[in-house]
Structures are given as structure tokens and as C-alpha cells.
Amino acid sequence: MQKNVFVYCNGNSKIGSGHFWRCLNIADELRKRQLAITFLYTSLSDKLQQVLAEKEYPGTALNTTLKEGFTEYLNGQSGKQRRNLLIVDSDLTEFYELDFQNAVIQTGTKLMIITVNPNFKYVSHLILNQNILSLSQNYDTSKETRALFGPEYFIYKLEYRDEGVRKKTKTNGDVLIAFGGADPCNYTFQLMKFILTKTELEHINFHVVVGPLNPQLDDIMEMCSGVGNVSVYYNTIRMKEIMQSCAIAVCSPGMVYWESILLGLRTILLSSSPREKPIAKFLNDQHYGLTISNYDEPLSIKKFELLEKELVLGTTEFYSRLDHLRGMINPKGVEKVAEEIEKILI
Incomplete structure (x- = not known):
């Protein structure tokens, strides 16, 4: 029996590359x-398409996000000797609508949705929300839907899975600034422009x-060239090594946040999207990190001063x-997710 998994996700300068x-x-x-x-996509940057090619994953560009485009493609992949699954990882709410979910399931394809949105009815076979916020939310699901919620299902990169959870680091130390592949809110430039003007941060x-x-x-x-206390890394493969030398991470509440928590860093958070804003608030309210700003707010001088105070004190x-x-x-959460996927493809 042939088992096929079709993974739909996008990545570009506007939405970033986290999906x-x-x-x-x-x-x-x-x-x-x-x-x-x-892999299926409607907007994937050339650099990310190159990653797929290097790893020898087939990639297909779809012309539309409408359900008809997906059902036409999936019907073309069906067969008696096949078990198919579609995984959708997107913030577009049209994929959460019942019309879309039912249309996919009616092709004979199993469906998994990666979501942070509890405001829809889910009839898909699997839903995944690896964020801790999901444990305090109410999701409306069918009896057949298996919900994979919380950090025990977190999808860490391979180099982090055998790390184990480290103890908290020292209070003061080096600082990581990282906002993913795209940084849609331009936080990196704004923060560094401020930091480089402050003599109090030169140490x-x-x-x-x-x-x-x-x-x-x-x-x-x-801007950072020649500055003695600043090192800039472009598209680095040494992320874990860099993080291990730091005590604080300034980031969004996404992948870098969870890698930082695993490695024992404290975090200063700025959300980069509507999806991340409630997560950042929750992490702040629960004393899991300090949130100083959100995607829909300007970086005011008061917020810069709060950042400076925290970095200094x-x-x-x-x-x-x-x-x-x-x-x-659970650093090996991806293995638990894969096990659940295997179960529904039996």
C-alpha cells in the first residue's frame, strides 16, 4: 500500500518561513x-524552493487556495492502492472552514490541520497546536478528530532533539536578536538602530x-559593520551554537522562542503577526517571558527603554x-506527531 503525504505551506518575505x-x-x-x-504551495520563495530541491522533495505550485484547486489535485492522486494525507500549515482561515475540510475528506484523503485558531469547527482527522496556549483554549472538534496540543508535540529541529532541557542560565550575558527568515515587522533593524546609540549597552x-x-x-x-560588540550572522547553520553562548534572546514567540527555552535562555518578546499577539500576551502573563511590543504597535521610546532596562539589570x-x-x-515531539500520522494512514 502506497502512503503519500502532501504538505501545504508557504514562505515568503511577508509571512516569513516558520510554516x-x-x-x-x-x-x-x-x-x-x-x-x-x-510539498504544495501557492507562494514559496526561490530560496525555500531550493531547499526542497536540495533535499529531493517534489514540489508543486497550486494556482489557487480555493478548495476546488485542492480537490482537483487530490482526486488526481487517488487510487485503490493508496493512502493519502494532506497536511495544511497556514494562517489563512479559509482552510479552517468546514467547506474546505469536508471537500478534502470527500476525495478520500485524510486531513491534518496545523492551527492556532480555536474559532472554527474542526472535522479533520488531526489538528496540531504545539503552543502551550492551546492547553487553555476550547476547540470544537468532531469525535473522529485527534487533537495534538501543547509543547509535548513541539516540532524541534534535529539538532535540538537530543539536547534535553537545560537549567536556567546566568542572569547577565550575551544577547541573541533573531526574528526568523523574514522579520516582517523590521524589528532587527529598529532594535539595532537603538542599541547602537546607547553607551550603557556597549558592555x-x-x-x-x-x-x-x-x-x-x-x-x-x-549599520553593524565594525562594531566591536556586535556579530551579525546571515542565514547561519550555527544557530544552536550561537544560542548556547547567550543568556537572553530577543525574538518573536515562535521557533526561536521555544529553542531558547529549551537551551535555558530568558526571552524578551515582540510579536510579528496577529497569530503571535495572543501567544505573546499569554507567555508574558504566565511569567514565561517578557513581552514589550506587538506587530500592530509602534516601537515607542518607552518600549526601547524597557528593553534597555532589562538588558542592563x-x-x-x-x-x-x-x-x-x-x-x-518534549524535545522529541515531532516523533509523537509522526506516530499519530502513521496511525491514521493504516
Whole structure:
């Protein structure tokens, strides 16, 4: 019996590349289990398409996000000797509508939706929300839907899965600044422009990671060039090594946040999207990190001053429950997700 998994995700300068990298990690785990993987997308940057080619994953561009485009494609992949699954990782709410879910299931295809949105009825076979916020939300699901919720299902990259959960680091130390592959809110440029004007921060070493989709890459490189306490890394493969040298991460509440928590860093958060804003608030309210701004707010001087104060003084009140959070993390969560996928393809 041939088992096929079709993974739909996009990645570009506007939405970033987080969906893509999460799906790639899932795909790599499924490939170990002899499942055939094909990526589907409607907007995927040339650089990310190159990643698929290097890893020898077939990729197909769809012309539309309408259900008809998916059902036409999936009907063409059906057959008596096949078991098919579609994984959708997108913030577009049209994929959460019952019309879309039912249309996919009616092709004979199993469906998995990666979501952070509890405001829809889910009839898909699997839903995944790896964020801790999901444990306090109410999702309306069918009896057949298996919900995979919380950090025990977190999708870590391969190099982090055998790490184990580290103890908290020292209060003061080097600082990581990283906002993913695209940084759609232009946080990196704005933060560094402020930091480089403050003599009070000259004793701190900053490690600035810039992704390939950042539109101000050249400006950031030029601004930080020759600054003794600033190191800039472009599209680096040394992320874990860089993080291990730091005590604080300034980031969005996405992949970098969870990698930071695993490695024992404290975090200063700025949300980059509507999806991340409630997550950032929850993490702040639960004392799992300090949130200083959101995607729909300007970076005011008061917020910059709060950042400076935290970097200089290294207070602990914002991180009082980090041990509780770390106790919930499963670095091998992707293996549990893959096991559930295998079950529905039997």
C-alpha cells in the first residue's frame, strides 16, 4: 500500500518561513518512516524552493487556495492502492472552514490541520497546536478528530532533539536578536538602530541573526559593520551554537522562542503577526517571558527603554515560572506527531 503525504505551506518575505521549516521537520521524520512526501504551495520563495530541491522533495505550485484547486489535485492522486494525507500549515482561515475540510475528506484523503485558531469547527482527522496556549483554549472538534496540543508535540529541529532541557542560565550575558527568515515587522533593524546609540549597552555582546528574506539585510550589515560588540550572522547553520553562548534572546514567540527555552535562555518578546499577539500576551502573563511590543504597535521610546532596562539589570520577575514551562517540553515531539500520522494512514 502506497502512503503519500502532501504538505501545504508557504514562505515568503511577508509571512516569513516558520510554516515551511516546521513542515520540513515533519516531512523529514515521515520520510524516515517510508512515507512519500510532496510539498504544495501557492507562494514559496526561490530560496525555500531550493531547499526542497536540495533535499529531493517534489514540489508543486497550486494556482489557487480555493478548495476546488485542492480537490482537483487530490482526486488526481487517488487510487485503490493508496493512502493519502494532506497536511495544511497556514494562517489563512479559509482552510479552517468546514467547506474546505469536508471537500478534502470527500476525495478520500485524510486531513491534518496545523492551527492556532480555536474559532472554527474542526472535522479533520488531526489538528496540531504545539503552543502551550492551546492547553487553555476550547476547540470544537468532531469525535473522529485527534487533537495534538501543547509543547509535548513541539516540532524541534534535529539538532535540538537530543539536547534535553537545560537549567536556567546566568542572569547577565550575551544577547541573541533573531526574528526568523523574514522579520516582517523590521524589528532587527529598529532594535539595532537603538542599541547602537546607547553607551550603557556597549558592555553587552549582541549576536544578530538575519534571515535570507529580510528586506533590510544590507542596511543591517552596513549599520553593524565594525562594531566591536556586535556579530551579525546571515542565514547561519550555527544557530544552536550561537544560542548556547547567550543568556537572553530577543525574538518573536515562535521557533526561536521555544529553542531558547529549551537551551535555558530568558526571552524578551515582540510579536510579528496577529497569530503571535495572543501567544505573546499569554507567555508574558504566565511569567514565561517578557513581552514589550506587538506587530500592530509602534516601537515607542518607552518600549526601547524597557528593553534597555532589562538588558542592563537582568531582572527575574518576568521569568518566575520558566521551570514550570520547561517541565512541559518534549524535545522529541515531532516523533509523537509522526506516530499519530502513521496511525491514521493504516
